[in-house]
Amino acid sequence: MSYAIAIDGPAGAGKSSIAKCLADRLGIIYVDTGALYRVIGLAVYREAGICSDPDVICRIAGKTQVKLLHNEKGQRVYLADEDVSEEIRREEISQMASIVSAVPFVREKLLSLQRDMAHSQSVVMDGRDIGTRILPDAEYKVFLVCPAEERARRRLNQLKEQGLTGDYDQILADIKERDHRDMNREVSPLKKAEDAIEFDTSGMTAEGMAERIIEEMKICPKSC
Numbered sequence: 001m002s003y004a005i006a007i008d009g010p011a012g013a014g015k016s017s018i019a020k021c022l023a024d025r026l027g028i029i030y031v032d033t034g035a036l037y038r039v040i041g042l043a044v045y046r047e048a049g050i051c052s053d054p055d056v057i058c059r060i061a062g063k064t065q066v067k068l069l070h071n072e073k074g075q076r077v078y079l080a081d082e083d084v085s086e087e088i089r090r091e092e093i094s095q096m097a098s099i100v101s102a103v104p105f106v107r108e109k110l111l112s113l114q115r116d117m118a119h120s121q122s123v124v125m126d127g128r129d130i131g132t133r134i135l136p137d138a139e140y141k142v143f144l145v146c147p148a149e150e151r152a153r154r155r156l157n158q159l160k161e162q163g164l165t166g167d168y169d170q171i172l173a174d175i176k177e178r179d180h181r182d183m184n185r186e187v188s189p190l191k192k193a194e195d196a197i198e199f200d201t202s203g204m205t206a207e208g209m210a211e212r213i214i215e216e217m218k219i220c221p222k223s224c
């Protein structure tokens with residue numbers, strides 16, 4: 001029997017690292033849905049720069065081909081035939097992803113892609129509306145939280161590890177702006193599902209958090 005674990009929460013709460021650990025531990029696939037919005041954000045950015053005009057976004061999103069593949073290295077995302085898995089992580093694409101994700105046409109376009117992934121196999125899927133809209137019948141629902149200041153510190157450390165620099169105040173402001181947009185948009189805002197269990201990831205490692213989720217929610221590996 002296949003099952004789904006839905007993980008939602010704000011940017012930087014540790015969703016993807018925790019979801020990857022869970023998928024490894026349980027022997028199931030990890031689906032990062034934010035990457036799909038990022039591909040559309042990238043397509044819009046390439047053609048129109050930083051742009052929040054819904055007409056322009058719909059026009060570009062309508063012709064954008066998004067593909068999601070899994071190999072031994074994990075998930076790869078494609079804009080038509082181009083692997084853009086690294087490029088979509090740029091800071092301006094984070095902002096664009098947040099902007100395009102508020103457009104109903106974009107959310108509808110990506111809905112079936114996400115549902116299809118969970119149809120025939122067990123998945124850990126992370127995003128903002130997985131437990132509330134994409135997989136409302138998911139067997140396990142997790143909602144991760146973490147104060148914005150700690151999320152900004154983590155982001156700064158990540159940048160340092162990559163040999164990059166960043167400004168803490170700017171990162172904190174960007175995080176708060178994205179939180180506000182993600183939580184207040186009209187369609188599928190970031191919200192805890194009623195039947196989700198909330199975990200605060202402050203001070204926790206991804207491995208520690210995955211362990212705790214498996215124990216507290218009594219999740220079995222695929223084979224059990």
Ligand code: DC
Nearest residue numbers: 011033034037097098101127128129
């Ligand atoms: O998780 P992420 O930071 O890669 O997501 C990028 C943006 O996409 C984020 O600002 C919110 C949006 N998103 C969404 O609206 N719904 C999802 N299921 C996943 C991401």
